[in-house]
Amino acid sequence: MTDIPIRPSIRRRHEAIGGKLVSRLTIALSLLVGIALFFLYQRFVYGLGAVTNINNGYPWGIWVVWDVIIATGFACGGYAMALLVYILNRGEFHPMIRSALTASVFGYSLGGLSVLIDLGRYWNFWHILSPSYFNPGSVMFEVAACITLYIVVLWIEWFPTFLEWLGTRGIQKAFERMLFVFIGLGVLLPSMHQSSLGSLLIAMGYQVHPLWQTPFLPILFLMTALCMGYAVVIFEATLAAVGFARDVREELPLLEKLGKVVASVLLMFMVLRFADIIDRGQTGRLTEGNLQTAMFWIETVLFAFPIAAFSFGSGQSRMSRLFPAAASMLAGAVLYRIDAFLVAYNSPTHWHYFPSAPEILVTLGVIAIEVLAYIVFVKKFPILPGHEYR
Amino acid sequence: MSCNRRDFMRGGLGGAAAAAACATLGASPAEARENKKVPGNAIGLLYDSTLCIGCKACMSACKTTNELPLDDNVGGKLWDTPFELSGKTYTVIKVYQDGTSVNKDQVKDGFAHIKRQCLHCIDPSCVSVCPVKAMTKNPETGIVSYNADACIGCRYCVAACPFHVPQFQYDTPFPRIAKCQLCKEELAKGDIPACAKVCPTGATLFGSYNALSKEIERRKDMKPGEANVFPRRTVDSGDTYERAAAHYTEEVYGAKALGGTQVRYLAGVPFDKFDLPVGLPERSYASQSESMQEALYSGLTVPAAAFAGLMLAAYFGTKNLHDDEEG
Numbered sequence: 001m002t003d004i005p006i007r008p009s010i011r012r013r014h015e016a017i018g019g020k021l022v023s024r025l026t027i028a029l030s031l032l033v034g035i036a037l038f039f040l041y042q043r044f045v046y047g048l049g050a051v052t053n054i055n056n057g058y059p060w061g062i063w064v065v066w067d068v069i070i071a072t073g074f075a076c077g078g079y080a081m082a083l084l085v086y087i088l089n090r091g092e093f094h095p096m097i098r099s100a101l102t103a104s105v106f107g108y109s110l111g112g113l114s115v116l117i118d119l120g121r122y123w124n125f126w127h128i129l130s131p132s133y134f135n136p137g138s139v140m141f142e143v144a145a146c147i148t149l150y151i152v153v154l155w156i157e158w159f160p161t162f163l164e165w166l167g168t169r170g171i172q173k174a175f176e177r178m179l180f181v182f183i184g185l186g187v188l189l190p191s192m193h194q195s196s197l198g199s200l201l202i203a204m205g206y207q208v209h210p211l212w213q214t215p216f217l218p219i220l221f222l223m224t225a226l227c228m229g230y231a232v233v234i235f236e237a238t239l240a241a242v243g244f245a246r247d248v249r250e251e252l253p254l255l256e257k258l259g260k261v262v263a264s265v266l267l268m269f270m271v272l273r274f275a276d277i278i279d280r281g282q283t284g285r286l287t288e289g290n291l292q293t294a295m296f297w298i299e300t301v302l303f304a305f306p307i308a309a310f311s312f313g314s315g316q317s318r319m320s321r322l323f324p325a326a327a328s329m330l331a332g333a334v335l336y337r338i339d340a341f342l343v344a345y346n347s348p349t350h351w352h353y354f355p356s357a358p359e360i361l362v363t364l365g366v367i368a369i370e371v372l373a374y375i376v377f378v379k380k381f382p383i384l385p386g387h388e389y390r
Numbered sequence: 391m392s393c394n395r396r397d398f399m400r401g402g403l404g405g406a407a408a409a410a411a412c413a414t415l416g417a418s419p420a421e422a423r424e425n426k427k428v429p430g431n432a433i434g435l436l437y438d439s440t441l442c443i444g445c446k447a448c449m450s451a452c453k454t455t456n457e458l459p460l461d462d463n464v465g466g467k468l469w470d471t472p473f474e475l476s477g478k479t480y481t482v483i484k485v486y487q488d489g490t491s492v493n494k495d496q497v498k499d500g501f502a503h504i505k506r507q508c509l510h511c512i513d514p515s516c517v518s519v520c521p522v523k524a525m526t527k528n529p530e531t532g533i534v535s536y537n538a539d540a541c542i543g544c545r546y547c548v549a550a551c552p553f554h555v556p557q558f559q560y561d562t563p564f565p566r567i568a569k570c571q572l573c574k575e576e577l578a579k580g581d582i583p584a585c586a587k588v589c590p591t592g593a594t595l596f597g598s599y600n601a602l603s604k605e606i607e608r609r610k611d612m613k614p615g616e617a618n619v620f621p622r623r624t625v626d627s628g629d630t631y632e633r634a635a636a637h638y639t640e641e642v643y644g645a646k647a648l649g650g651t652q653v654r655y656l657a658g659v660p661f662d663k664f665d666l667p668v669g670l671p672e673r674s675y676a677s678q679s680e681s682m683q684e685a686l687y688s689g690l691t692v693p694a695a696a697f698a699g700l701m702l703a704a705y706f707g708t709k710n711l712h713d714d715e716e717g
């Protein structure tokens with residue numbers, strides 16, 4: 001066992017990967033952003049109906065379900081890794097935390113901005129932070145206030161990276177000494193609002209299909225958030241290896257361990273989910289021939305695959321499964337959240353919802369901004385694990 | 391070493407704090423709040439489908455009184471033709487029809503009217519879910535009001551209302567939530583809700599919650615076909631007329647479901663024929679959702695305790711970050 005003091009090691013542990021910013025990928029991404037801006041202009045001039053397909057039967061479309069509910073799940077890497085490294089004391093994962101945090105900073109910031117696009121009366125948004133308007137019984141209040149605070153906390157957690165880039169070691173050291181307060185908040189706040197994203201559905205009662213509607217929604221959502229966090233780290237590391245031609249052989253054993261964490265949490269998720277369905281006497285729903293039941297089983301298969309792939313096999317065979325397993329985990333979680341909010345949501349018969357093309361293009365634009373920002377940041381700032389740290 | 395479940399949940403200060411945080415988040419609602427009770431001076435409406443002749447005078451009066459635009463859905467700009475509640479429509483008379491549609495208030499080959507509007511729930515979901523108190527319930531009268539100046543337009547009320555009442559305006563850059571507020575301005579002037587005021591048959595009747603409860607019982611006790619006296623406008627207006635009582639179904643819509651509502655319905659055909667949700671539990675969704683939030687966040691004690699633990703763990707975690715190989 002060796003004690004590696006954190007501060008002197010940081011320099012060796014992270015490096016900017018450098019390289020040109022203008023590439024075919026970044027140009028394509030910028031184009032997507034441009035298209036999104038055009039439709040956003042229409043949205044703000046003519047109203048939400050001019051661009052989206054949302055209606056009074058399905059008042060929440062993909063700008064809520066994808067841009068906020070799913071995107072913040074994807075952005076749980078920083079949260080999940082902080083829990084592992086700082087709270088559960090798994091220092092071995094420390095080299096990976098910065099890239100996870102950077103992805104979280106953008107994921108959450110963009111999620112927060114997307115809320116403003118979707119809010120009908122966005123100019124009143126500040127009411128969420130003004131005590132005279134607080135409605136503490138509202139889950140939406142908890143979600144909105146908590147996410148707003150967490151975005152601030154994320155930027156504070158990320159700030160040392162910036163200081164390191166500036167080269168102001170003294171300030172960076174002093175800053176990092178008080179960082180534990182924000183790391184504490186950085187674990188607490190996502191635990192709160194990620195579970196609350198599930199609680200949002202409880203007030204909707206009978207309108208949410210019984211395979212999804214349960215008092216355990218908060219804990220189920222929290223579990224998927226953690227799994228998404230770790231799976232995203234695995235996904236991004238393997239993807240960055242291809243995209244930036246980085247050698248990630250040294251990270252692989254760590255990724256493999258993360259995979260095992262995902263498998264365990266996911267297993268608990270599945271056991272809880274099925275036990276609850278049995279307990280509520282809804283097993284009959286599992287064999288019905290409708291869309292909801294089909295979706296439920298697709299989710300189940302997408303979750304079962306990573307449990308198996310992350311748990312069994314060894315060495316090379318398991319490593320080659322890391323990427324598909326993480327992808328399957330993420331797809332399952334995406335579907336779980338889409339299903340809970342849209343497919344399982346039962347509106348009066350005359351209403352239907354499927355996102356319009358402009359609506360999807362705006363969401364793609366938001367994702368493009370996120371990816372662009374990530375590319376710029378890992379190229380310019382010391383974020384990804386350096387390879388000489390061993 | 392391997393990082394399996396045992397390791398993951400393994401003790402140590404941090405583990406304990408995280409486990410505590412997880413455990414509290416998964417806690418079952420300890421002090422469940424009960425359904426809200428009917429306010430002391432509650433007022434409301436009784437809509438009796440068997441008296442309604444489908445003249446839509448109420449719809450017209452509602453539009454005039456609330457200064458709402460016409461809602462043309464058949465094209466040709468002929469007349470106000472809302473199919474359902476909408477961003478332009480607080481109330482709408484709909485009709486159930488079967489087969490030849492000749493028998494009023496009968497399921498087979500029959501037809502029956504229903505009036506859609508806000509039911510002014512005793513324990514309203516819209517008030518419970520609104521993050522910024524833009525939906526409020528008057529503690530005296532029980533009227534559920536909407537305040538656009540507070541509203542952020544999140545549409546949680548639209549998604550959560552069990553009766554699909556609040557309607558968001560998608561066709562304007564400055565949208566509001568459209569919903570009946572029981573003509574509170576008229577009431578303030580000493581008048582009664584416009585729809586009850588103009589109803590020619592008393593099918594829409596205004597009154598105190600208790601007086602309307604008595605009126606409901608009186609009607610349920612009537613023998614179908616027997617001549618009876620029915621009031622118009624308000625229960626005690628004295629403006630009455632005589633007609634044969636209809637046959638009522640067992641259920642009084644809004645009597646008990648989800649804690650009850652202050653606008654209630656009587657009808658001659660079962661309420662599921664009107665596409666209204668039936669068979670709902672008596673416990674309000676608002677109380678379920680709020681109990682969960684209270685158990686987790688009341689007084690912020692649970693988050694504060696979790697924060698203290700997490701902060702402590704993070705203090706040691708960052709101070710003495712080390713690779714541990716002993717797991």
Ligand code: SF4
Pocket residue numbers: 507508509510511514515516517534550551552553554555556569
């Ligand atoms: S019917 Fe809907 S909008 Fe009206 S008070 Fe009840 S929950 Fe609110």
Ligand code: SF4
Pocket residue numbers: 519520521522523524525536540541542543544545546547548567
């Ligand atoms: S749309 Fe407005 S009134 Fe409805 S819940 Fe949101 S803030 Fe409240």
Ligand code: SF4
Pocket residue numbers: 448451452453455456480481507569570571572573583584585586
């Ligand atoms: S009470 Fe007033 S606002 Fe409500 S439906 Fe009747 S007329 Fe319209």
